[in-house]
Amino acid sequence: MTSRQRAHIAMFSIAAHGHVNPSLEVIRELVARGHRVSYAIPASFAEKVAETGAEPVIYTSTLPTEDDPDAWGTELVDNLEPFLADAVQALPQLAGAFENDRPDLVISDITSYPAPILAHRWGVPYLQLSPNLVAWEGYYEEVGSAQNAQLAESERGRAYRARFQTWLDESGTGFDQDRFVAHPDRSIVLIPKALQPFADRVDESVYTFVGACQGERADQGEWERPAGAGKVLLVSLGSANTKQPAFYRACVEAFGDLPGWHVVLQIGKFVDPSELGEVPGNIEVHSWVPQLAVLKKADAFITHAGAGGSQEGLATATPMVAVPLAVDQFGNADMLVQLGVARRLSMEEVTAEALREAVTALAADPEVARRGEEIRQDMAKEGGSRQAADIIEDALPVRTA
DSSP, rough: EOOOOOEEEEOOOSSOHHHHHHHHHHHHHHHTTTOOEEEEEEEHHHHHHHTTEEEEEEEEOOSOOOGGGGGOOOOOOOOOEEEEEEEHHHHHHHHHHTTTTOOEEEEEEEOOOOHHHHHHTTTTEEEEEEEOOOOOOHHHHIIOOOOOOOOHHHHHHHHHHHHHHHHHHHHSOOHHHHHHHOSSEEEOSSSSSGSSTGGSSSTTTTEOOOOOOOOOOOOOOOOOTTTTTTEEEEEEESSOOOOOHHHHHHHHHHTTTTTTTTEEEEEEESSSSSGSSOTTEEEEEESSSHHHHTTTOEEEEEEOOOHHHHHHHHHTOOOOOEEOOOOTHHHHHHHHHHSSSEEEOOOOGHHHHHHHHHHHHHHHHHHHHHHHHHHHHHHTTOOOOHHHHHHHHHHHHHEEO
């Protein structure tokens, strides 16, 4: 008799909402199927992980937190070095934590460099969970080689790449740095295929798109549309790069007392409401909102175009104005525009007039509404957390009883 029941699965991630949140419904599904999941995560996310039924395995991280987004710097190497430094110091912690409790299979977020090394060391299968776009055929020539060339221009960049390859060599895995970072053997992609650039050039024997794994998010609370609100606009720049008081003031100027519109303005934890000046009665200001609950009842969405917000906007067929701020958000914004459901503004282009014109035009465009509904229906067929769990179970070693 063979069985894959009651496996021990180890999941690894970092303390960032954009990397933890996409995995939670997959973990919840695995636990519901009877598997024991150990989730390696810094303490700040332990409670969120425990709510899925997984057991948090706490490790200490040196990565900048979302409380200090400026610590990431502005150059490419500024964004890369912290992940390597954290991986080097975390690997022995994580190896020790699982020394007497080896898993049957390892899964991890793309940022967890120790995970594939440990899987190799333990001789167990490894699958990557990607919360954003993945490499396509030709990616290295079109994107990766340019990034490496940029790193090669500075002594610091060259030293970073040398340290990374030395660390991999010392791990005994035989991994090549570029392949290790961008080309896993097997990856479950937790975004809708519609958000993937050059989707027709993605190797689907490696990458499987399962779409949004959002769940109902009932634990985050509900949001009620005010009586008499004609149209609802949500404004949110996510959880990290939210120290943007001038942007929020432009939103207040653009939509304050605009006839027929009610605005839900999320300003994050770095801006005090007093910095916005006088706020008209049709605008409610919060440091945090249950975003998906609001989007289910919204008519438009001003977003930074992070992976989470972009797919939530698509999943609810909400027209979007994308104001990207960092990393993958620029590519996501371009994809949303190409899909016909968004307009893009740079932060430099943001004015009250530009925001008002973009939002009102999108909300009134029947073609935007039609395209949004078409994408929403396609996403609903992608499988989500159940398909992700199926793929993970299929990778489990078969036990002979």
